[in-house]
Amino acid sequence: xxxxxxxxxxxxxxxxxxxxxxxxxxxxxxxxxxxxxxxxxxxxxxxxxxxxxxxxxxxxxxxxxxxxxxxxxxxxxxxxxxxxxxxxxxxxxxxxxxxxxxxxxxxxxxxxxxxxxxxxxxxxxxxxxxxxxxxxxxxxxxxxxxxxxxxxxxxxxxxxxxxxxxxxxxxxxxxxxxxxxxxxxxxxxxxxxxxxxxxxxxxxxxxxxxxxxxxxxxxxxxxxxxxxxxxxxxxxxxxxxxxxxxxxxxxxxxxxxxxxxxxxxxxxxxxxxxxxxxxxxxxxxxxxxxxxxxxxxxxxxxxxxxxxxxxxxxxxxxxxxxxxxxxxxxxxxxxxxxxxxxxxxxxxxxxxxxxxxxxxxxxxxxxxxxxxxxxxxxxxxxxxxxxxxxxxxxx
Amino acid sequence: xxxxxxxxxxxxxxxxxxxxxxxxxxxxxxxxxxxxxxxxxxxxxxxxxxxxxxxxxxxxxxxxxxxxxxxxxxxxxxxxxxxxxxxxxxxxxxxxxxxxxxxxxxxxxxxxxxxxxxxxxxxxxxxxxxxxxxxxxxxxxxxxxxxxxxxxxxxxxxxxxxxxxxxxxxxxxxxxxxxxxxxxxxxxxxxxxxxxxxxxxxxxxxxxxxxxxxxxxxxxxxxxxxxxxxxxxxxxxxxxxxxxxxxxxxxxxxxxxxxxxxxxxxxxxxxxxxxxxxxxxxxxxxxxxxxxxxxxxxxxxxxxxxxxxxxxxxxxxxxxxxxxxxxxxxxxxxxxxxxxxxxxx
Numbered sequence: 052x053x054x055x056x057x058x059x060x061x062x063x064x065x066x067x068x069x070x071x072x073x074x075x076x077x078x079x080x081x082x083x084x085x086x087x088x089x090x091x092x093x094x095x096x097x098x099x100x101x102x103x104x105x106x107x108x109x110x111x112x113x114x115x116x117x118x119x120x121x122x123x124x125x126x127x128x129x130x131x132x133x134x135x136x137x138x139x140x141x142x143x144x145x146x147x148x149x150x151x152x153x154x155x156x157x158x159x160x161x162x163x164x165x166x167x168x169x170x171x172x173x174x175x176x177x178x179x180x181x182x183x184x185x186x187x188x189x190x191x192x193x194x195x196x197x198x199x200x201x202x203x204x205x206x207x208x209x210x211x212x213x214x215x216x217x218x219x220x221x222x223x224x225x226x227x228x229x230x231x232x233x234x235x236x237x238x239x240x241x242x243x244x245x246x247x248x249x250x251x252x253x254x255x256x257x258x259x260x261x262x263x264x265x266x267x268x269x270x271x272x273x274x275x276x277x278x279x280x281x282x283x284x285x286x287x288x289x290x291x292x293x294x295x296x297x298x299x300x301x302x303x304x305x306x307x308x309x310x311x312x313x314x315x316x317x318x319x320x321x322x323x324x325x326x327x328x329x330x331x332x333x334x335x336x337x338x339x340x341x342x343x344x345x346x347x348x349x350x351x352x353x354x355x356x357x358x359x360x361x362x363x364x365x366x367x368x369x370x371x372x373x374x375x376x377x378x379x380x381x382x383x384x385x386x387x388x389x390x391x392x393x394x395x396x397x398x399x400x401x402x403x404x405x406x407x408x409x410x411x412x413x414x415x416x417x418x419x420x421x422x423x424x425x426x427x428x429x430x431x432x433x434x435x436x437x438x439x440x441x442x443x444x445x446x
Numbered sequence: 447x448x449x450x451x452x453x454x455x456x457x458x459x460x461x462x463x464x465x466x467x468x469x470x471x472x473x474x475x476x477x478x479x480x481x482x483x484x485x486x487x488x489x490x491x492x493x494x495x496x497x498x499x500x501x502x503x504x505x506x507x508x509x510x511x512x513x514x515x516x517x518x519x520x521x522x523x524x525x526x527x528x529x530x531x532x533x534x535x536x537x538x539x540x541x542x543x544x545x546x547x548x549x550x551x552x553x554x555x556x557x558x559x560x561x562x563x564x565x566x567x568x569x570x571x572x573x574x575x576x577x578x579x580x581x582x583x584x585x586x587x588x589x590x591x592x593x594x595x596x597x598x599x600x601x602x603x604x605x606x607x608x609x610x611x612x613x614x615x616x617x618x619x620x621x622x623x624x625x626x627x628x629x630x631x632x633x634x635x636x637x638x639x640x641x642x643x644x645x646x647x648x649x650x651x652x653x654x655x656x657x658x659x660x661x662x663x664x665x666x667x668x669x670x671x672x673x674x675x676x677x678x679x680x681x682x683x684x685x686x687x688x689x690x691x692x693x694x695x696x697x698x699x700x701x702x703x704x705x706x707x708x709x710x711x712x713x714x715x716x717x718x719x720x721x722x723x724x725x726x727x728x729x730x731x732x733x734x735x736x737x738x739x740x741x742x743x744x745x746x747x748x749x750x751x752x753x754x755x756x757x758x759x760x761x762x763x764x765x766x767x768x769x770x771x772x773x774x775x776x777x778x779x780x781x782x783x784x785x786x787x788x789x790x791x
Contacts, residue, residue: 095451096451099451298527298528298608301527301528302528302608305449305450305451305528305608306449306450308450308451309448309449309450309451309453309454310449312451312454313449313454316454316458351495351498352498355498355502410716411716411720412520412524415513415516415517415520416451416452416455416517419455419458419459419513419517420451420454420455420458423458423459423462423510423513424458424462426506427462427465427466427506427510430466430502430503430506431469431499431503434498434499434502437498438495438498438499
């Protein structure tokens with residue numbers, strides 16, 4: 052009994068595939084258009100998950116709390132005296148003043164990120180040694196460690212020194228103490244790391260100021276409590292916590308991909324209408340086929356199942372094709388079609404190496420957004436076709 | 447928070463279900479007004495054709511609704527990463543007052559559509575379609591449910607407030623823990639487990655009795671057939687609630703291997719090998735077949751449906767039995783593994 056039902060479905064599937072094959076051209080057209088639509092939806096979805104994942108990986112090593120001083124809604128340098136006002140908040144493992152900023156190199160048109168902090172204050176500071184081929188810049192010696200991109204851009208060619216302009220266009224010279232290892236390119240490609248004093252000197256920041264303060268918290272469960280206490284003691288600052296930054300990344304990526312998906316929904320709706328139209332406009336030949344099947348003893352239900360298998364085969368092929376193409380797009384082209392939409396249009400973003408993340412949930416999401424509307428759009432035309440009385444179809 | 451791929455796909459699902467059901471209901475209204483099995487007018491023949499459409503549409507809507515139930519839980523899990531204080535789906539479902547009602551409504555809807563398909567399948571197996579009016583009335587009654595589902599879900603998504611760093615506000619307002627107190631932990635763990643496995647044993651015994659697999663008790667089973675059916679259905683209904691409670695309070699923490707992590711949603715995550723999906727699938731499918739036996743028992747009083755409902759009853763008892771055993775194995779696997787590797791109960 053059960054085996055016969057399964058056999059019947061196999062036979063119907065067989066017939067469905069052969070009838071799809073008979074109308075190759077029409078069906079290939081539908082599959083191609085459908086696959087392109089799915090490719091667009093899937094690319095966005097995979098790119099969003101991958102970027103979120105990448106951000107998560109990058110944020111894992113950042114300090115738990117960053118304090119920025121705000122003035123008139125804008126960030127400005129923070130006085131080191133603020134550090135004293137943090138005394139007595141328990142749970143802060145280390146507080147590190149940092150000077151950092153962007154340096155625009157006019158000769159090459161590139162933007163470098165200059166970062167200066169006292170390594171000895173950082174809990175994991177010793178480990179920074181491992182990321183560098185050479186030495187970490189010693190404090191107060193005029194040394195700097197460069198990312199590989201920076202080293203290439205400065206055209207050092209074996210020289211050990213280079214100079215950068217201060218804001219008043221006088222030259223500040225540095226000696227290269229080491230180059231960041233290739234494996235850290237993701238984070239260090241555009242980076243110049245130097246001592247705190249050298250950084251202040253380069254950006255002309257007074258002795259008693261820093262760009263922001265980094266706080267390391269021993270117990271991650273205490274981050275938000277500590278952040279609250281800091282916010283109460285330093286009301287003119289913005290306190291950023293790592294979980295908050297993480298959530299913001301997620302919201303922004305989610306919002307942008309959602310916005311993009313809404314734009315794509317129009318494409319999807321257009322495709323559903325096309326599918327509806329294709330399915331309801333039966334040719335005389337197709338009508339005759341249904342008539343003959345009915346005379347041969349097929350029931351309305353059988354023809355409905357046949358149409359269902361056809362739709363499933365078409366959408367399944369398109370789904371596979373679209374998702375594979377999207378995966379390859381992210382893997383080899385790094386989502387270059389849509390990356391600007393998700394990352395923003397700024398040119399200073401370092402080149403990220405995106406690893407495609409493909410979860411079962413994403414697949415389900417893409418399926419819901421693409422295949423379900425198609426199937427829903429073809430049900431009613433399929434029924435209309437299958438209820439044609441056989442005599443009318445043959446005449 | 448509509449600008450999110452998960453929200454969008456939930457909305458798309460709802461719109462598809464609504465679209466399909468409205469089309470099915472159009473047929474329903476016409477059937478209720480003009481259905482006349484004695485007539486052979488064009489109208490009647492047209493209506494008989496349309497019933498095929500309606501059933502296909504409802505079957506499709508059911509599939510979409512099932513998917514939307516799964517999608518809703520996955521979406522809630524995804525929202526938890528952006529909502530203040532939420533660690534998993536529990537947190538985001540409790541983020542506003544519409545989350546849990548939406549989930550419950552989706553679950554109830556899934557059962558009610560299933561019953562419609564069951565009635566329909568019984569109906570078309572009879573030559574005179576005895577249940578046509580009943581099933582289309584039923585279909586009309588489903589529409590408010592679908593609308594309520596759509597409205598609640600929209601309210602839920604619209605009222606979600608993601609926690610985002612704004613440039614003006616420095617203070618971290620979010621609290622880390624808003625996990626609700628556990629209202630379900632009324633019974634101690636050991637009593638809960640005894641009750642859980644006790645109910646499973648009773649249900650298995652009842653199912654074996656109903657399908658005449660207990661030698662010597664055949665005549666008893668036949669004499670008390672109706673009573674047994676209702677008992678079995680009620681047993682499943684009770685078991686459904688009990689199992690959800692037991693999974694939340696006892697079984698889940700064995701799956702997580704963490705005594706204080708009790709969550710009914712995290713077990714469907716890939717970290718735990720999707721075991722939650724299998725557990726909920728067997729539980730929901732088993733409950734559906736178990737409870738449907740009572741409905742079929744009532745429908746079987748109709749002289750035209752006696753044979754069909756008898757067939758169905760037998761099949762449904764077997765299926766619910768298989769689901770129950772699978773559920774028992776799946777839900778006790780981690781517990782047994784823990785006990786066997788030297789854990790203390």
